[in-house]
Amino acid sequence: MSGQDNYIEQQDxxxxxxxxxxxxxxxxxxxxxxxxxxxxxxxKYSADFHAAAAELNALIGTLNTVFLLTSSMTVAxxxxxxxxxxxxxxxxxxxxxxxxxxxxxxxxxxxxxxxFHFKLYPGSEVLKNLPHGELLFFGLYYMMTGLHALHxxxxxxxxxxxxxxxKTGRVNKMHYLLLENSAxxxxxxxxxxxxxxxxxxxxx
Amino acid sequence: MSNSESGTHISYLxxxxxxxxxxxxxxxxxxxxxxxxxxxxxxVFFFIAVILGELMRMELIAPGQTIMGPQTYNGLFTIHGxxxxxxxxxxxxxxxxxxxxxxxxxxxxxxxxxxxNLFSYYLFLIGAILGVLSQFAGNGPPDTxxxxxxxxxxQSSTNVIFAxxxxxxxxxxxxxxxxxxIVTIHRMRAPGMGWFRMPLFPWSLYxxxxxQVLATPIIGITLLMVIAERVLNIGFxxxxxxxxxxxFQHLFWIYSHPAVYxxxxxxxxxxxxxxxxxxxxxxxxxxxxxxxxxxxxFVGYFVWGHHMFTAGISYGSRWFxxxxxxxxxxPSAIKVFNWISTMYGGSIDLKPPLLxxxxxxxxxxxxxxxxxxxxxxxxxxxVHDTAFVVAHFHYIIFGGMGFATFAGIHYWYPKMFxxxxxxxxxxxxxxxxxIGFNLLYFPQFVIGIQGMPRRYFDYLPQFQTGEVIxxxxxxxxxxxxxxxxxxxxxxxxxxxxAPANPWHGxxxxxxxxxxxxxxxxxEIPEIKTRPYLFGSSTKDKSE
Numbered sequence: 001m002s003g004q005d006n007y008i009e010q011q012d013x014x015x016x017x018x019x020x021x022x023x024x025x026x027x028x029x030x031x032x033x034x035x036x037x038x039x040x041x042x043x044k045y046s047a048d049f050h051a052a053a054a055e056l057n058a059l060i061g062t063l064n065t066v067f068l069l070t071s072s073m074t075v076a077x078x079x080x081x082x083x084x085x086x087x088x089x090x091x092x093x094x095x096x097x098x099x100x101x102x103x104x105x106x107x108x109x110x111x112x113x114x115x116f117h118f119k120l121y122p123g124s125e126v127l128k129n130l131p132h133g134e135l136l137f138f139g140l141y142y143m144m145t146g147l148h149a150l151h152x153x154x155x156x157x158x159x160x161x162x163x164x165x166x167k168t169g170r171v172n173k174m175h176y177l178l179l180e181n182s183a184x185x186x187x188x189x190x191x192x193x194x195x196x197x198x199x200x201x202x203x204x
Numbered sequence: 205m206s207n208s209e210s211g212t213h214i215s216y217l218x219x220x221x222x223x224x225x226x227x228x229x230x231x232x233x234x235x236x237x238x239x240x241x242x243x244x245x246x247x248v249f250f251f252i253a254v255i256l257g258e259l260m261r262m263e264l265i266a267p268g269q270t271i272m273g274p275q276t277y278n279g280l281f282t283i284h285g286x287x288x289x290x291x292x293x294x295x296x297x298x299x300x301x302x303x304x305x306x307x308x309x310x311x312x313x314x315x316x317x318x319x320x321n322l323f324s325y326y327l328f329l330i331g332a333i334l335g336v337l338s339q340f341a342g343n344g345p346p347d348t349x350x351x352x353x354x355x356x357x358x359q360s361s362t363n364v365i366f367a368x369x370x371x372x373x374x375x376x377x378x379x380x381x382x383x384x385x386i387v388t389i390h391r392m393r394a395p396g397m398g399w400f401r402m403p404l405f406p407w408s409l410y411x412x413x414x415x416q417v418l419a420t421p422i423i424g425i426t427l428l429m430v431i432a433e434r435v436l437n438i439g440f441x442x443x444x445x446x447x448x449x450x451x452f453q454h455l456f457w458i459y460s461h462p463a464v465y466x467x468x469x470x471x472x473x474x475x476x477x478x479x480x481x482x483x484x485x486x487x488x489x490x491x492x493x494x495x496x497x498x499x500x501x502f503v504g505y506f507v508w509g510h511h512m513f514t515a516g517i518s519y520g521s522r523w524f525x526x527x528x529x530x531x532x533x534x535p536s537a538i539k540v541f542n543w544i545s546t547m548y549g550g551s552i553d554l555k556p557p558l559l560x561x562x563x564x565x566x567x568x569x570x571x572x573x574x575x576x577x578x579x580x581x582x583x584x585x586x587v588h589d590t591a592f593v594v595a596h597f598h599y600i601i602f603g604g605m606g607f608a609t610f611a612g613i614h615y616w617y618p619k620m621f622x623x624x625x626x627x628x629x630x631x632x633x634x635x636x637x638x639i640g641f642n643l644l645y646f647p648q649f650v651i652g653i654q655g656m657p658r659r660y661f662d663y664l665p666q667f668q669t670g671e672v673i674x675x676x677x678x679x680x681x682x683x684x685x686x687x688x689x690x691x692x693x694x695x696x697x698x699x700x701x702a703p704a705n706p707w708h709g710x711x712x713x714x715x716x717x718x719x720x721x722x723x724x725x726x727e728i729p730e731i732k733t734r735p736y737l738f739g740s741s742t743k744d745k746s747e
Binding site: 025031034142 | 316317320379383384386387390391392417418419420421422424425426428429432436437438439440445446447448451455
């Protein structure tokens with residue numbers, strides 16, 4: 001009997017995971033549109049993009065990359081901990097992931113407010129007087145990092161729900177689909193950042 | 205099978221779930237009830253959009269200003285397009301018939317994610333309401349056309365943001381429906397139902413679902429960029445800020461051309477179910493139909509540029525897109541030959557569903573051939589942005605998808621509601637619809653070639669004959685639509701009780717009672733043969 005329950009659980013998990021993977025495809029296409037626009041304008045205004053990218057702080061970008069990469073690891077570890085029925089460790093690791101995500105957002109906040117301080121925000125007079133390519137670069141910068149930050153926030157909400165559910169035992173050794181799917185989502189957030197980071201910060 | 209004791213089963217319409225009254229519908233996760241929620245919502249919005257269309261026809265009955273000014277006219281064709289495209293023709297077939305019949309046809313109790321399914325419905329409803337609100341809130345109805353071309357959509361002082369958000373939310377709902385269907389088809393087929401034993405309507409939904417999932421995010425991000433352009437003044441597409449308006453057209457049509465196949469593939473799937481049943485003959489070329497669906501979905505991705513032949517794209521890419529446009533006609537033609545061969549030598553029973561399905565072929569072919577006119581580079585320059593395009597488009601979408609929907613409604617009505625409709629009224633309504641439709645749109649081909657532009661509220665006197673015939677056709681069509689709905693609504697109460705299998709079909713939905721019980725099957729059927737075998741063995745089982 002328990003063997004059959006296990007089988008059904010396994011089937012449900014496969015179904016849930018397939019749904020999540022397809023959803024992740026759609027997310028890739030969503031960002032894909034932005035990457036495409038980036039490619040077009042980069043080709044058209046390569047000198048301007050070069051100049052504008054120099055304005056970004058590569059150190060903050062690198063720090064954020066480290067935060068996200070580490071958090072991807074901790075969330076994967078928490079899943080393994082859950083599968084091995086180590087609830088406290090899983091809980092702790094999800095918490096660390098959340099903490100790293102919060103650090104990422106904090107960094108982003110300082111980065112953006114720094115730009116706002118120099119009046120480098122969409123629609124500002126300073127930006128309007130820049131060459132077209134730089135204006136588009138900053139437009140893309142806000143759009144891409146903004147949409148990505150939104151995804152980080154959604155991921156944080158998902159992770160918080162997981163924490164509650166691990167605590168109350170509704171995510172456990174048998175039922176960890178939610179944690180697994182949230183981890184998949186979190187990896188996607190990380191993956192997209194891996195592309196945004198060099199495109200915006202490093203190619204100068 | 206179990207339908208012999210159909211008196212004892214409790215249908216999904218009577219089933220008592222967790223909630224009572226209206227909530228048992230609004231909060232139901234039963235795929236059949238959700239399908240009906242979509243059905244009613246879409247019908248209401250369809251008639252709103254039809255009335256907008258009729259108002260435009262009234263305006264065009266004579267040159268000059270007749271009943272409205274140009275700005276009102278712009279608002280009308282925009283919101284007619286937005287509602288018709290995003291609220292009706294894109295979601296309708298997957299959401300209504302897909303939701304209702306996909307699980308039944310593959311022998312499942314529900315879709316893979318029932319709660320997500322209900323969530324998609326509410327997203328859909330929010331999007332639809334946003335679309336209607338755009339007419340009333342803010343600075344007046346949006347006037348950009350449903351295509352939202354920039355830079356005008358970034359500059360227009362009207363209420364474009366509502367319409368953009370409506371399309372965005374509706375797109376999200378469409379993605380989730382597609383996702384649900386892909387997983388359902390992958391994971392929930394009845395035991396023994398291999399991929400090549402699956403009926404063809406689910407196959408067409410499968411092809412459609414992949415387009416929904418892979419193309420819709422592109423329009424999502426594009427609409428977001430236009431919203432950002434309006435709100436934050438970013439200028440991705442505004443040449444004054446360095447942006448590129450042609451880039452918008454690319455991004456828009458990368459989605460919106462495949463969207464045409466989201467509309468028409470399930471329609472093809474529906475008529476593919478109808479032809480075998482009313483010919484009592486296995487479908488001709490099962491494999492060919494299946495792969496042509498996939499081919500349409502695949503090639504359909506790479507033809508978007510044919511909307512942009514006059515936008516200044518390079519000769520090389522025009523050549524490429526034109527060539528692929530001709531290629532995509534091939535799988536569509538394969539299907540047409542298969543449907544006709546299915547009827548050949550069968551015992552044809554010309555019931556209303558088959559009549560609508562045959563009209564679908566007729567109208568779809570006119571739409572398809574004129575599509576080739578538009579796909580040819582030289583001819584395109586002549587008829588670009590004329591009433592010819594309007595006629596072509598409506599022949600494909602209304603003549604194709606619309607008539608296939610009517611075919612589907614008449615085919616599955618007994619199963620969905622457990623009642624038979626009045627055949628005679630259905631025939632008369634079909635007559636009005638078919639004649640009205642052709643009178644309405646055929647003259648548009650003629651005046652289009654003569655040079656009548658689309659989206660104009662005024663025209664030169666020489667086009668008046670055509671426009672008047674169109675307007676008359678429009679009202680004949682309206683009579684037909686009202687008559688059809690009247691028949692269906694009336695029969696829901698007064699129609700004869702439907703047997704489990706009124707048309708002698710052999711697919712799974714006909715082997716369960718009408719209307720189906722809450723979880724479709726008492727016992728999940730085991731599939732041992734290919735579908736559409738009208739042999740003695742399958743027939744015995746179903747009766």
